[in-house]
Amino acid sequence: MLALVDCNNFYASCERVFRPDLRGKPIVVLSNNDGCLIARSAEAKALGYKMGEAFFQAYRRLDRDKVYVFSSNYALYGDMSARVMRSLGEFTPLVDVYSIDEAFLDLSGFGDLDAHSRDIKRSIEQWTGIPVSVGVAPTKTLAKLANRIAKKWPGKDGVFVLEGPDERYLSKIEIGDVWGIGRQTSKQLTSLGVDTALDLAQLDPRLVRQKFNVVVERTVRELQGISCIPFDEVPPHPQNIMVSRGFKNRVSEKEQLHEAVALYASRAGEKARGKNVYATSITVFLRTSPFAPGPKYSNAATITYPEAVNDTPALIRAATQALDMIFRPGLDYQKAGIMLTGLVYEAERQASMFAAPDTSKKEGLMAVMDKLNDRYGSETLRMASSGTNRPWWMARERLSPCYTTRWSDLAWVRV
DNA sequence: TCTGGGGTCCTAGGACCC
């Protein structure tokens, strides 16, 4: 049996951990650039705020409803997430971290699953301050479903064990709420009279494959209790690394775009080194706002390395070069980003006939840089080309302190 | 004025090969 442990309203809960005065108060968290609402506390949901609502449209209502509004603080959420995941490791070594706020646990061999799940829930809340829900079932899709029931149904108190594909519960779950069934598939299924998880579970998987695809077929089997989605104890080999941001204001100067792209390349390098992978290619993309009137432009350029790299100078060099290939003067750019692809681990690196044979010096430099930045805070040491002034840097006007990752932001306690 | 960021997997179609 698998348990899905899911943090409730994760970002909003993180903001509340160090602000106990906000218990019972409505909270929303904004996306990067304070663009739209991406997390809401239970109280904010009850007031009718929707996921993805544009902030500038909700602004007046939020003010009127006295909602506490936060810019997203990923340093805080990432660290709180790590605490939750580490805590889950106390219950079983078999933890499959699925996202920043969810993990599957393999509970095979455990006795009283309900009691055990309640213990997990209680402990995580006590140790981290983050409330969680636990759903237990034989497959990942059913565990997701069980978690939903644990969270939403009165009387379940955040824990629910679903022994198998029980009709009484599957019939109560709308098709669009099944994990893996999105808007498009949901629309098609409804038109065929498939309205609930139960309806879907009763279809013939082979027929579903013909009419839809393997993904939906797997979902059907998972709902029937046959596990098709593997449990990944070790994180799977990453396919790509992306860093992109919208600008605070529109940017048309090439120098500023160069700074931005250099900064994103540095971040991508840190991520790559953190995962121990090297990139074969780097792609830079650039676009104007899809909403604004006026000329629209969107383009990307890719540069392939003779030998896979992950050191920041090499990434910045190529990113700069790629940017020059797609930059058009006279446009108001809204966003830029970079993507590292063709990721390989050290052992899979293919040596180039032409590249310099010894890279140990570069690696040493990067290791020192990463270590300093880890210890003394991000960007303690950084590349000059990524800019100092950064007028384009995203707006985050309601940022909370980095309580757990920055010494100067530690919470004060008065006694 | 103002609308997120970062991922995965699958499929279809084209290029190319023998």
Add this chain to the structure above:
DNA sequence: TCTGGGGTCCTAGGACCC
């Protein structure tokens, strides 16, 4: 009238997830 068959690899785009 009718123009092989079987493969691989790559890319773009769609759908989905949090």
